[in-house]
Amino acid sequence: MKSTTRSALGIAALSLAFTSIMTAPASAQTPGPDDGSGGVDPGLLSAMAEELGTDTAGALDVLAFQDTANATTATLADETGAAYAGSWLDESTRTVYTAVTTADARQAAENAGAVPVEVTYSIDDLEAISARLSEGGPVGDVTSWWIDVTTNQVVVETLGDAAASEVAAQIGAPADAVRVETTAEAPETFATIQGGIAYTINGTSRCSVGFAVEGGFVTAGHCGRAGASTNYGTFRGSSFPGDDYAWVATPSHTPVATVSDYAGGAVAVAGSTPAAVGATVCRSGSTTGWHCGQVQAYNSSVRYAEGTVSGLIRTSVCAERGDSGGSLLAGNQAQGVTSGGSGNCSTGGTTYFQPVNEILQAYGLRLLTR
Numbered sequence: 001m002k003s004t005t006r007s008a009l010g011i012a013a014l015s016l017a018f019t020s021i022m023t024a025p026a027s028a029q030t031p032g033p034d035d036g037s038g039g040v041d042p043g044l045l046s047a048m049a050e051e052l053g054t055d056t057a058g059a060l061d062v063l064a065f066q067d068t069a070n071a072t073t074a075t076l077a078d079e080t081g082a083a084y085a086g087s088w089l090d091e092s093t094r095t096v097y098t099a100v101t102t103a104d105a106r107q108a109a110e111n112a113g114a115v116p117v118e119v120t121y122s123i124d125d126l127e128a129i130s131a132r133l134s135e136g137g138p139v140g141d142v143t144s145w146w147i148d149v150t151t152n153q154v155v156v157e158t159l160g161d162a163a164a165s166e167v168a169a170q171i172g173a174p175a176d177a178v179r180v181e182t183t184a185e186a187p188e189t190f191a192t193i194q195g196g197i198a199y200t201i202n203g204t205s206r207c208s209v210g211f212a213v214e215g216g217f218v219t220a221g222h223c224g225r226a227g228a229s230t231n232y233g234t235f236r237g238s239s240f241p242g243d244d245y246a247w248v249a250t251p252s253h254t255p256v257a258t259v260s261d262y263a264g265g266a267v268a269v270a271g272s273t274p275a276a277v278g279a280t281v282c283r284s285g286s287t288t289g290w291h292c293g294q295v296q297a298y299n300s301s302v303r304y305a306e307g308t309v310s311g312l313i314r315t316s317v318c319a320e321r322g323d324s325g326g327s328l329l330a331g332n333q334a335q336g337v338t339s340g341g342s343g344n345c346s347t348g349g350t351t352y353f354q355p356v357n358e359i360l361q362a363y364g365l366r367l368l369t370r
């Protein structure tokens with residue numbers, strides 16, 4: 001919920017992208033066909049290149065790899081069924097890893113061109129353990145939890161010391177399926193009455209627009225309750241905590257399928273295909289501008305002061321106050337809206353995003369694309 005403290009940023013991975021409500025000339029919104037950008041926003045490519053230590057061509061190569069990897073992981077998740085335990089990328093070597101629990105699934109991964117990793121627990125097993133935490137597992141100093149597909153474990157983050165065996169025992173999980181990590185700072189939501197380019201709620205606080213949908217835009221749920229007014233329209237739906245999503249109807253304004261790059265241009269949104277764990281993602285925020293990082297986990301849960309939010313995308317992207325509700329992009333694919341996190345963009349941080357496809361499904365909305 002928004003407040004004068006660090007309320008939600010305005011999701012993976014990096015600066016919050018702010019969907020412009022104002023229309024701009026087409027030349028300012030989409031790059032030309034012969035500019036070497038492959039149709040991807042130059043600002044986003046530049047931010048990706050900096051994050052990856054490469055150039056524009058290298059960033060484009062990574063995006064092409066991500067597209068191929070997404071198709072591979074989707075196929076393997078379907079083919080291996082109950083034996084599937086998650087996939088992740090190594091962009092530096094252009095490798096797709098897929099965790100599996102059976103020999104048949106291992107063979108399927110090899111046939112698809114992925115590197116199989118045999119593990120003990122399927123993704124269904126790990127999600128069941130994560131669900132027990134959401135349903136009333138250990139509270140105390142636990143601040144968040146997520147599935148680390150690279151180690152085949154549920155990671156529980158806590159402010160204090162705790163043994164993995166103790167946490168596992170409390171929720172009836174195998175000890176080797178749980179890993180405990182300590183943190184010095186609890187995640188917080190980041191919405192604030194301070195900020196730059198944003199929208200205002202009830203004339204007193206601000207958040208960032210997420211993505212344009214037919215009839216309005218999506219954003220973070222903690223930014224406003226259903227019925228709250230904004231300078232562009234009215235909140236028609238909102239869920240927080242539990243989830244962190246909302247949508248605002250804008251009958252007198254025209255949302256466009258772009259995200260501001262805070263450099264005089266905009267990123268055209270082409271779809272909402274989820275990126276794999278390990279993929280580079282970028283966001284643009286009303287406070288912090290463009291930043292990039294990697295997707296670290298899906299189905300993450302965070303215990304904010306207002307309550308627990310589950311099903312989030314955990315990223316290594318930084319963000320700060322005033323970025324709440326803004327957009328996370330993988331290339332030109334919408335990923336999620338910023339929920340909250342810890343750290344900052346000077347020293348680095350962790351940011352969580354509400355997946356955009358869940359918002360669209362919850363309210364029966366259609367993402368605007370171009």
